[in-house]
Amino acid sequence: MSSVLRRTWLSFHRLMLPSLPAARLGAFRALVCLTALYDVMLYSPLVFADAELVGGAGEPRPWTPIFLFQALGVQPIGPDAALIAYRVAIVSLLLGVLGVCSRWSCAIGALAFYYWTGLAYSFGKPHHDKVALAFAMAALPFARVGAAVSIDAFVRSKLGRSRPIEHHVQAMPIRLVQATLVLGYCGAGMSKLLLGGFDWFNGYTLQGIMLGHKGQWSWWVGQSPALCQFQSIGVVTVQACFPLVVLWPASRWFFLPAATGFHLMTWMTMDTGPYMRVWLLLFVFTPMERIPAWLRQRLIGPKVPAVATALALVAMAWLIGGVACSGAPLWGVLGLGGLLLLSFARYCFVHRWNRQATADTTRPQ
Amino acid sequence: MRHLEVCTRQVLLTANLLVCMIGCGLVASGDLLAQSPFVVLASGLQPEVAATVRLNQDIEVRIEGGALLATVRGEQVQVPSTEPGGCGTFHALTLEPTGRVVLAAEGGLFVLDAEHLIADRMDVEEDLPEGAPLGVAADGHNRVWLCTSSDFAVVDARFGYCRTFSREDLPPGPFVAVHAVDGRVLLQTQQGWFSYRPDQGQPPSTVDGNVVEDSLQADPAGRIKIALNVRGNGGATLRHRRRHHHRLYPVRDDIVDGLRPGKHVVEVLGIDRDLRTGLVARYQVHAPLPPQYSVVWLPVMAAAGCGVLLLLAWPRSGRRRKTRALLRTGVAAVLGVQLLAATLGYGRSWPFVGFSMYTENYYAGSVLYKPRLRGIFEDGRIERVGFWAAGIVQDDAWQMLSELAHGSGERLQKRLDIMNRRRQQRGYRGQKFVGIEIADMRTRLTADGPFLVAPTIVRRWSQR
Numbered sequence: 001m002s003s004v005l006r007r008t009w010l011s012f013h014r015l016m017l018p019s020l021p022a023a024r025l026g027a028f029r030a031l032v033c034l035t036a037l038y039d040v041m042l043y044s045p046l047v048f049a050d051a052e053l054v055g056g057a058g059e060p061r062p063w064t065p066i067f068l069f070q071a072l073g074v075q076p077i078g079p080d081a082a083l084i085a086y087r088v089a090i091v092s093l094l095l096g097v098l099g100v101c102s103r104w105s106c107a108i109g110a111l112a113f114y115y116w117t118g119l120a121y122s123f124g125k126p127h128h129d130k131v132a133l134a135f136a137m138a139a140l141p142f143a144r145v146g147a148a149v150s151i152d153a154f155v156r157s158k159l160g161r162s163r164p165i166e167h168h169v170q171a172m173p174i175r176l177v178q179a180t181l182v183l184g185y186c187g188a189g190m191s192k193l194l195l196g197g198f199d200w201f202n203g204y205t206l207q208g209i210m211l212g213h214k215g216q217w218s219w220w221v222g223q224s225p226a227l228c229q230f231q232s233i234g235v236v237t238v239q240a241c242f243p244l245v246v247l248w249p250a251s252r253w254f255f256l257p258a259a260t261g262f263h264l265m266t267w268m269t270m271d272t273g274p275y276m277r278v279w280l281l282l283f284v285f286t287p288m289e290r291i292p293a294w295l296r297q298r299l300i301g302p303k304v305p306a307v308a309t310a311l312a313l314v315a316m317a318w319l320i321g322g323v324a325c326s327g328a329p330l331w332g333v334l335g336l337g338g339l340l341l342l343s344f345a346r347y348c349f350v351h352r353w354n355r356q357a358t359a360d361t362t363r364p365q
Numbered sequence: 366m367r368h369l370e371v372c373t374r375q376v377l378l379t380a381n382l383l384v385c386m387i388g389c390g391l392v393a394s395g396d397l398l399a400q401s402p403f404v405v406l407a408s409g410l411q412p413e414v415a416a417t418v419r420l421n422q423d424i425e426v427r428i429e430g431g432a433l434l435a436t437v438r439g440e441q442v443q444v445p446s447t448e449p450g451g452c453g454t455f456h457a458l459t460l461e462p463t464g465r466v467v468l469a470a471e472g473g474l475f476v477l478d479a480e481h482l483i484a485d486r487m488d489v490e491e492d493l494p495e496g497a498p499l500g501v502a503a504d505g506h507n508r509v510w511l512c513t514s515s516d517f518a519v520v521d522a523r524f525g526y527c528r529t530f531s532r533e534d535l536p537p538g539p540f541v542a543v544h545a546v547d548g549r550v551l552l553q554t555q556q557g558w559f560s561y562r563p564d565q566g567q568p569p570s571t572v573d574g575n576v577v578e579d580s581l582q583a584d585p586a587g588r589i590k591i592a593l594n595v596r597g598n599g600g601a602t603l604r605h606r607r608r609h610h611h612r613l614y615p616v617r618d619d620i621v622d623g624l625r626p627g628k629h630v631v632e633v634l635g636i637d638r639d640l641r642t643g644l645v646a647r648y649q650v651h652a653p654l655p656p657q658y659s660v661v662w663l664p665v666m667a668a669a670g671c672g673v674l675l676l677l678a679w680p681r682s683g684r685r686r687k688t689r690a691l692l693r694t695g696v697a698a699v700l701g702v703q704l705l706a707a708t709l710g711y712g713r714s715w716p717f718v719g720f721s722m723y724t725e726n727y728y729a730g731s732v733l734y735k736p737r738l739r740g741i742f743e744d745g746r747i748e749r750v751g752f753w754a755a756g757i758v759q760d761d762a763w764q765m766l767s768e769l770a771h772g773s774g775e776r777l778q779k780r781l782d783i784m785n786r787r788r789q790q791r792g793y794r795g796q797k798f799v800g801i802e803i804a805d806m807r808t809r810l811t812a813d814g815p816f817l818v819a820p821t822i823v824r825r826w827s828q829r
Contacts, residue, residue, distance in 0.1 A: 009678055192724055196726050223815070
């Protein structure tokens with residue numbers, strides 16, 4: 001019995017607490033903190049508006065605290081306290097992005113993120129679009145997230161203590177977020193099958209969901225019950241079969257774009273908002289530390305794939321930048337875009353812009 | 366008080382009868398006087414029930430030979446409907462003050478308006494009297510009066526609840542048509558016209574006239590038991606509304622149900638035969654979390670579970686055993702609770718959430734609703750106003766709109782001021798809003814595609 005238990009825990013350990021390249025975890029930290037930063041900024045008008053009303057500027061919305069707040073006895077706050085919480089969140093998450101005192105900044109950023117979100121949700125409805133982000137934020141301090149792609153690592157390397165880019169570190173946050181996303185998509189698909197039943201696929205259900213939310217394309221996409229029926233099958237297939245991304249990694253080439261496309265479609269047809277906090281985190285299924293090399297290889301390769309890659313990059317940058325501008329200031333988005341571009345250019349320069357240098361860096365994992 | 370009401374009614378009935386006797390020499394039977402609030406209408410006062418209504422300068426709707434026709438900019442068209450089998454023969458139509466037309470047809474009550482020239486089934490929460498409505502009449506108090514051949518009823522045009530008059534209160538049928546004029550409702554029977562004057566006497570109230578104020582604890586199923594002694598013309602029924610919710614739900618067997626965990630303000634309204642409402646009770650209700658979500662026991666149980674898990678996960682050998690055990694336990698616990706939440710689906714336990722969203726099914730004939738806030742200009746024009754532009758912070762639109770829908774004129778005036786101020790801040794010049802309209806937009810799903818149909822105007826208010 002004890003040997004079975006031991007083997008089970010060992011398997012669990014290998015699965016959920018694996019050693020992965022520190023660069024991947026570092027990139028993941030930066031991505032998560034950036035996404036959380038965008039989220040905090042996005043929610044700030046709502047939280048500040050509620051805080052103003054609590055402060056006596058009008059009739060506040062009903063306070064129905066989330067369970068966490070109920071258990072901790074958290075109460076609504078006024079505008080001054082909200083401003084302090086906002087500043088703490090912004091500073092700690094920025095430090096998290098840059099990787100300064102990485103684990104501490106991520107821990108404080110996580111607390112601030114939970115508090116900020118809890119305030120918004122306790123005055124309104126909790127949503128699903130940042131569940132994975134919440135678990136990612138909570139998990140970051142429990143791994144060596146500053147071992148690479150961070151100012152911490154840069155300082156350490158300058159002091160000659162280590163060469164973090166070659167390290168492998170325990171990467172529980174990555175696995176936890178992968179599991180959360182898999183559970184989320186699969187749960188959404190399965191609940192439609194189990195609670196909605198076959199009637200969910202009658203076409204009217206998806207039509208009703210789309211038109212009930214009135215997105216920009218709802219009226220056109222939702223015109224035909226037959227077309228909606230076809231879309232229903234597609235939606236549930238992608239959601240319910242999403243766990244294949246773990247079991248069959250090659251399927252990621254289909255499921256990751258499909259899931260992103262699904263969110264973009266719900267944005268247009270259901271006015272859900274862009275859901276960027278979910279689909280940006282889908283990068284967690286990719287070997288992020290290899291993306292620069294992969295891109296470099298594509299861009300210096302045959303012309304047609306190179307042009308297609310460049311166009312896809314521009315489109316993605318435009319999409320992410322455009323969405324980010326809804327919450328973050330334009331100068332911040334442009335600054336970050338410029339920084340990423342410069343980093344990539346430097347990477348290409350360091351590795352020489354030639355074909356030979358890419359020999360063994362693009363093997364998929 | 367009761368004696369006074371009876372006397373008043375008798376006096377009114379007698380006076381009405383005398384008018385009738387003088388007018389045409391008709392003599393009503395003593396039985397009718399004693400039992401019915403209806404009085405015979407003098408033949409000289411009998412109305413012409415119009416079969417045509419004009420919606421605006423361009424559109425006129427009329428019933429001709431049982432069919433519903435419209436004249437749009439001089440061109441005659443047959444009005445379509447969203448009913449799969451059609452509405453059947455149309456009998457009567459009436460124009461509400463909100464601009465919506467209510468149609469009485471073989472298949473029930475239907476509505477349309479100038480922007481949505483398609484007959485669509487009217488939202489009525491409870492069963493209408495059996496049989497086809499033959500007559501329909503709207504008054505200035507958001508009520509639609511209707512008759513079938515044997516029944517007479519009134520429907521609240523905003524929230525869809527209705528009340529059917531008891532047979533003892535009615536003149537002998539069969540009934541033919543209804544007409545509303547000058548605060549009276551006229552019912553045509555085969556014997557002639559009868560007049561009914563609604564809203565007589567006091568609106569519904571408790572027997573002692575006070576509004577009951579109390580604090581109650583809901584049971585684990587989210588219900589409270591209430592005991593109210595309420596009176597109203599024709600007997601009072603009760604409905605309740607939770608603050609920040611716009612719907613009025615019926616109180617059945619003295620039970621107010623559907624209260625989710627949290628604190629609520631529940632208002633109970635008495636409703637009389639004429640659908641007049643009166644606040645009779647206001648309860649501060651605390652609906653506790655179900656036992657499985659106790660803020661004390663759930664963390665305790667979770668901690669105990671984690672303790673057991675930690676023991677099981679403790680490595681027998683190797684380095685940094687404590688860290689490994691804690692990490693294993695933490696990750697396993699988080700995944701376990703995520704799975705549990707996925708099956709239980711309690712939204713406020715975020716970030717541990719269920720996935721029951723978007724699992725409600727729709728069918729051909731389903732209606733989709735979308736609340737809208739609109740501003741009314743001096744010249745009668747109406748313009749949609751975004752919630753943020755009206756200074757309304759909202760997640761669920763009705764959360765804040767409901768208090769406008771049911772609120773006092775003072776509250777609406779404040780919102781109107783905010784709307785005008787913000788409009789000015791955004792650089793709009795010219796006319797200001799002088800009123801507010803809250804509409805529940807409706808979309809009907811059909812096999813031929815979705816149709817935008819006449820919305821329900823929940824409230825239209827203009828400043829003095």
